[in-house]
Amino acid sequence: MANSQGLQLVVTEVRAETPLIRSLVLARPHGAPLPSWQPGAHIDIQLPGGGERSYSLINLKSDPDAGTRPAAYRLGVRLEDPSTGGSRFMHGLKRGDTVQITPPSNNFPLEPDHRPVVLVAGGIGVTPIVSMAGALSAEQRPFRFYYAGRKRQELAFLTEINALCADKLTIHADDEVGGFFDIKALMGSLKGGERLYCCGPLPMIETAIAAAKELGWEQERLRFELFAAAAPRADDASFEVVLKSTGESFQIPSDKSILDVLIEAGKDPLYDCKRGDCGICQVTVLEGVPDHRDYILSDAEKAEGKMMQICVSRSKTPRLVIDL
Incomplete structure (x- = not known):
């Protein structure tokens, strides 16, 4: 299983970031430090009816020690429609509620090299990506951050991300430019061997994977994480x-x-x-x-x-x- 050692945490803060995205802060009941984590890490939240959902941990500051025995974990959750239960439960939480979680694990780590890095986030996929931006800024490593969404007002944590990234940040709002973010064109423009980290919706990830193959990228140059599970297909059989x-x-x-x-x-x-x-x-x-x-x-x-x-x-x- 994912991780059998659980922690019971209390919701200490709930904040609406956009009409569909809220952030939650979780801490131990008596304020003791929590297990450390690195950019790209997530925790699993246990749902009342069984099962769990994974949510990336967020750091919005240029602080090299942000993930070291922190006092709290911060999450960003988008209310999905239709919801399979996870986002609806998370959006129903209020200050003082308790949740059962598993300690952080990381399938999407930021590699410790000194090459320039390109970060791409689509929608709620910003949650692991912004933590990478915080770490890169703290380490004074060169990076660029592309944040894409349908509308600017739907982009969560935008004020904090602007403060963190300044001129390293490029915002793409579909309704302002008349089309989706062209990740293939971005990848084709990268000539310096930059590693690209991407988290976003399935079409964005699939386009990036296809572009990496077409461009002949080495396998580890493109790193990505999906934020939604694949849906069953109509022709699936038992x-x-x-x-x-x-x-x-x-x-x-x-x-x-x-x-x-x-x-x-x-x-x-x-x-x-x-x-x-x-x-x-x-x-x-x-x-x-x-x-x-x-x-x-x-x-x-x-x-x-x-x-x-x-x-x-x-x-x-x-x-x-x-x-x-």
Whole structure:
């Protein structure tokens, strides 16, 4: 599972950042320091009805010690429509409420090199990206920050980000320029080997991945994180999964993932993001042909069909046997 060691925290502050985005500050009941974290890290919030949702930790200051044993965690949450329960629960929290969380983990780290960095955030994807901007500013590393959204008034934390980044920040509001942010054009303009970190909606991420391949970028040059899980497809069918270790068989319905079915059955598979972009739930495929929907494996690895991410990927054959 993602992390079994939980912490109970109290909501100490709630603030509306935009009509759909609110920030929440969480702390221990008696103010003791919290576990440290690095830019790109997230915590999982346990939902009352079961399950959890991941939210990136936010730092809006140029402070090298912002994530070191902090007194509180700050989150930004967008109310989704329709909501699967996570954002609705988070938007219903008020000061004094308690939440159960897992300590920070990080699948989207800022690499410790000195090359120039380009940061791209789309909408609520700003939450991990702004923490990277804070760290880069504190370390006096060169960077540029592109923040895109439909309307300027929908861009959360804009005042703080302007103060933090100054002339390093470029704002793109779709309604002001008459179109979506062109991440492909940006990537094509980067000639100095800059590493690009991107968090945003699925179309932005998929465009960036395709552009990186077209431009011949080395695999680690583009780093990204999704902020939403992939939705089931209309043509998804059920299939059988067999665990090699026990011989147990599970039927995977069209509207659930392999991971979800195994968790419901009381199994304890490793996982974290549930979006196909962290690689923690990866398993070996012994029989059958996986239907890859992750953003981790290379094209060659997908074609080989020997590994899969059980949080999002499905099966092209009626039966899969996995090494679990």
